[in-house]
């Protein structure tokens with residue numbers, strides 16, 4: 001072997017070593033295969049769980065169901081609310097405020113009722129979209145709410161309840177329009193789709209980082225002497241007879 005060839009081989013081994021070191025550096029420092037303490041990117045509707053990414057459940061959209069919802073079913077479901085709420089015009093305040101005319105009215109708007117500070121801080125009016133979120137999980141929508149009610153899990157039940165609440169008015173609010181329906185979809189469906197994509201991407205990066213870590217020599221690892229750089233015996237090439 002002449003020295004030029006030896007240099008070529010040595011350079012190749014050196015480059016391979018540097019590449020492996022660099023891959024290890026990337027795996028350990030640039031790509032964090034271990035759990036992140038904090039989310040690198042915070043997306044509404046995406047909850048971090050033990051460093052990974054989990055899709056937080058959001059309420060299902062229901063605005064598209066309200067126009068054709070079963071109003072009578074909503075009325076029946078209101079039995080679950082009646083221990084705390086009156087529904088007739090001028091009805092009494094009970095454990096909760098009266099709900100006559102609540103759709104489109106100001107949040108925390110019944111005078112003479114002592115609302116929670118969480119409710120008073122909400123501000124704005126009871127839109128269909130907000131009623132859906134509140135009725136899904138009251139405590140999640142209004143932190144520290146006084147409404148001790150688990151919520152209506154089924155989207156059809158919330159749609160029916162909202163459709164019935166709408167009728168409790170001298171001039172019921174117009175049914176949800178197309179743009180309102182689209183806005184609700186964007187609010188509640190897009191984050192979940194996005195979160196799933198992020199979850200897939202994180203999984204992929206973790207796999208790549210694991211693979212990179214596998215091929216990287218770590219400090220303390222037994223490193224094999226590069227064969228090419230330390231020829232001990234001359235290869236014996238048998239001549240064909």
Ligand code: HEC
Pocket residue numbers: 077078080081082083084085095096097099102106107108109110114115116118119135142144145146147148149152161
């Ligand atoms: C255990 C009692 C209780 C039950 C059951 C209950 N609520 Fe309530 N509700 C409350 C209280 C208390 C508040 C005021 C919440 C606050 O101040 O944070 C409230 C507030 C509300 C509001 C907001 C009113 C406003 O003036 O801003 C709506 C809408 C509502 N409830 C709907 C319902 C519906 C619909 C049901 C049944 C599916 C229901 N609630 C069941 C106690 C209850």
